[in-house]
Amino acid sequence: MPQASLSLAAALRVAQLTVQNCAGRGYSVAATVVDRAGTILAVARAETAGPHTVDASFRKAYTSASARNLTSAMAQNLASTPTLADIPGFLILAGGVPVRVNNVVVGAVGVGGAPSGLTDERCAVDALTAVLGR
Structure with a gap:
């Protein structure tokens, strides 16, 4: 059975829309979309x-x-699992959102630049909803 994946076209739209969503809230951000292996598919930066x-x-x-x-x-659970912060490449701050297709993680969106990681997260979630319909 073929494995679901995130297309380049969808990744580009998500990255750009995420940046636009944050711009609409008054924030200049960058958004990166990666595939399930954490390899970059698309980057957009205000x-x-x-x-x-x-x-x-x-x-x-x-x-x-x-x-x-x-x-x-x-980030909320970091106190109970502090070793997560020691994993090379990890940044445990709000603003990273997994992308799911048929309940399988096929990638993720990360956003940086708003004064709150939860605002970063909201910009990404709204973009994913607009592009992927969920």
């Missing part, structure tokens, strides 16, 4: 987003895809 936002967005996406979980949920 012209005025800080230089740190691309790396932060990638690391949040990588973390979310690897753990198959919201990075905000991981």
Whole structure:
């Protein structure tokens, strides 16, 4: 049976819409979309987003895809599992959202640049809903 995946076209739309969603809230961000293995599919960055936002967005996406979980949920549980912060490449701050197709994680979106990781997360969730319909 073929494995579900995230297309490049969908990844590009999600990345761009995520940045637009945050811009509509007044924030300049970067958004990175990765596949299930944490490999970059698409990156979008607002012209005025800080230089740190691309790396932060990638690391949040990588973390979310690897753990198959919201990075905000991981951050809430960090006190009980502090060794998660020691995994190379992980960034356990809100703003990483897994992408699911038929309840299977096929990738993730990471966002960096808003003053709150929960705002980063909301921009990504709204983009995923618009592009993937869920």
